[in-house]
Amino acid sequence: MKKDFIKVTEKESNYDELDKMSIHTILKSINKEDQTVPKAVEKSIPQIKNLTEKVSEKLKNGGRLFYIGAGTSGRLGILDASECPPTFGVSKDLVIGIIAGGDKAIRDAVEFAEDSKTQAWEDLSTHQINKEDIVVGIAASGTTPYVIGGLEACKQHDILTGCITCNPNSPLAITADFPIEVKVGPEFVTGSSRMKAGTAQKMVLNMLTTTAMIQLGRVQGNRMVDMQLSNKKLVERGINMICQATFVSKNEAQENLEKHKSVRAAIKAIQNEKN
Structure with missing residues (x-):
């Protein structure tokens, strides 16, 4: 781990005595913090562009996009992957979300699931992953062993990698070929990266797959002409x-x-x- 690496997302909140605040003050304060997220994402657009170009290229050439993550990050990857088929009419096997702990972890926390450095590669291998594909690791902290181990294994097998994290110079960002670092700063509730960090990750995921699907011709003008007519x-x-x-x-x-x-x-x- 680099000496200059600091978990900014774990730093003390800019607010204190939350338990003494009125509901109105809490809501106003959370909203004030949330308003900083789009600006942080904007600063990362050059990195987002680099990864999106690679994702688009891989998908155009018959490859697949995999997300790997744990906890909130893993759930966000699964959410984004699950929305691609109904929105753009693509196969459910084109964008695949994998979470540490398996499907049970989508709803319930699975203890210590994120601590294995080998499990992500085992999970990816069940999909016969190969070098035509691309894997994006999602971890607000940038230190999740499950995600880092997964990307390290991918690199050993010549599989292109990217990541989305909210701490600069993290081990995850150093591991990924195409890192995205969205620096959102400390959370309103200290360390609760389901908040600003989660919002930032969702915004980046929206940008990544929407742009890739447009590049694949899945949008005409501004219309989702391939969407599933499911209701x-x-x-x-x-x-x-x-x-x-x-x-x-x-x-x-x-x-x-x-x-x-x-x-x-x-x-x-x-x-x-x-x-």
């Missing part, structure tokens, strides 16, 4: 997208959507008819 709200959204893109009536849009089962296909069919 009435989304069907209605799909109909509206078709109307906006082709200027047909809602009835005609609905008929085409029912026929083609896809917003993209319905738009293309209508446009072909008009031409």
Whole structure:
């Protein structure tokens, strides 16, 4: 561990006597801290760009994106991965989230799961991971053994790596080929990195996969034309997208959507008819 490495996320909160604050003061104070997160993310855009380019390249060439993390970080990776198929119509095997402790850890803390330096590679190996893929480790602290060990093993197998952390110069950032360091500072509740650090990680994940999916052609204009039509709200959204893109009536849009089962296909069919 580098001598100049300091866990900024673990430093004493800028606030004290939280238990004596009014509800209004607590909420205002949390909100004040949260407002610093987008600025911290903005400063990391050059790093985010570097990793996003590599993710996009790997996905375009048939590879997959894996997230590995523990606790809040692991859950955020799983959340982002699980939202890609319904939003962009991609396979559930394109973006995969893995959490220390397995599926049980999504809801319940699994004691000491994050302390193994070998388990992440074992978890990744069940997916027949290879050098066509890319692995992003997520850890606010930048010191989680599960995540660091996973990236170290990936590098030994010539698998490209990235990371998202909130402490500069961390062991995780040093290990990753393409690190992202979002320096959010101390948390409102000392050490509770589910707060600002978690918000920062979610913002970066949104940027990473949304940009990659746009690069893959999964968005037309500004529309999610490949989204899964899994409920009435989304069907209605799909109909509206078709109307906006082709200027047909809602009835005609609905008929085409029912026929083609896809917003993209319905738009293309209508446009072909008009031409």
